[in-house]
Amino acid sequence: MAGFDIREFMNDIEEAPGKVWFWDLEQAVIDANRCVQCGVCVAACPTDSIGIGEDDLPTLIKMCTGCSLCWDFCPRGGLQYETTWKITGNAEARTIEGIGHVEESYTARVNPMIKGAQDGGVVSALLISLLEAGEIDGALVARESETERWKGEAFLARTPEEVRECAGSFYNQTLALGHADFKGYDLPSNPRIAVVGTPCEIEGIKAMQARPWTWGSSRVEAITLTIALLCTKSFNYEKLMLEELRDKRGVDLDNVGRVDVIRGKLIVQDLDGEMLIEEPIRDFHGAALKGCDECADFIGHAADISVGSVGSTDGYSSVIIRSEEGLVAFEHVRPKLELRELDRAEALNKLDALDKRIAFNSLKRVFDPDAPLFIDFEEHLKHYCGTDRAPVEHDAVRY
DSSP states (O other): OOHHHHHHHGGGSOOOTTOOOHHHHIIIIITTTOOOOOOHHHHHOTTOOEEEOTTSSEEEOSOOOOOOHHHHHOTTTTBOGGGGGGTSSOGGGOOOSTTOOOSEEEEEEESSOOTTOOTTOHHHHHHHHHHHTTSOSEEEEEEEOSSSTTOEEEEEEOSHHHHHHTOSOOSBOOOGGGGTTOTTSOOOSSOOEEEEEOHHHHHHHHHHHHSOOOOTTOOGGGEEEEEEEOOSOOBOHIIIIIIIIIIITOOOGGGEEEEEEETTEEEEEETTSOEEEEEEGGGGGGGBOGGGGGOOOTTOTTSSEEEESTTSOTTOEEEEEOSHHHHHHHTTTGGGEEEESOSOHHHHHHHHHHHHHHHHHHOOSOOOTTSOSBOOHHHHHHHHTTSTTOOOOOSSOOO
């Protein structure tokens, strides 16, 4: 039975106007190959009806109630993600020009360096310091899968040792917010959780916190600190690590010690630090998530702190503190860091401008930071139908 038939005849009553179902999101985002695998739809569902499929994409696991929240908070669906950029900190002082609002910014690295940490090791050092000070009860980060080499998966680190074990970066999304229920962990009744994620994940968190609701098992209210990793795009694990690196280039993933993106190049080093691959990142665009092209937020405007390698010398991190919460958290790690002014602030501005140009060419709707937080489904259809990112219709509804 087609989707419109189910809606028309379900319970023999007329459907209330304005309802959006999971299969609307599925057609407009997931099947249209626009999903960025942030997991926000999983977190937003008040009935826990959305789960994560074997293909690492959101899927319906129970009957959808048509509450519309999965659509509303999806950064490729109803969420006009740029409107979240003014939520963090003093909204009156917020700006979206260039790299946005900045309280403090540095080029930094931790001393001594944490084994396995990426760039300057700042994020790992920050989380360790906050855990040691009792300021947080856990940090939602990425760790390597136990079964698939160099595939990141969401993990709640609750000790400094676990943070150290998770040091380093992965270039696939982990649907982190699909793991925000924190089940199975020994946590206080009102835990304080830091989240390290991509800008789209942080946007989803800030939007949900700005519109408090009943989120099913998700504990979005427990997230007290957000750290965005500078990000121009994420990749499909199978396409990047298996097809491009393992199969096409003959890289033995068991012998890989580091994967990184530096100055527009993807580098892969072996366990001894020898270079295996050093190629322009554009050679791997076919493995990138298509939905990332619509994101104008490489810098993490909505986060409390943004961290990445762009703008700093190799071996260091660029740190941008955006909120009072970020400043308070940073004080706990400041004594452990070598700090100086940003090495190349112009590099951040240059990449930000490039990222915005790509996004503005890919977005089919108007980009407007002053618009309402949500765009309804019918309005989305007006902008996207007839384009290369149009919803994909299918004959039967999948449960």
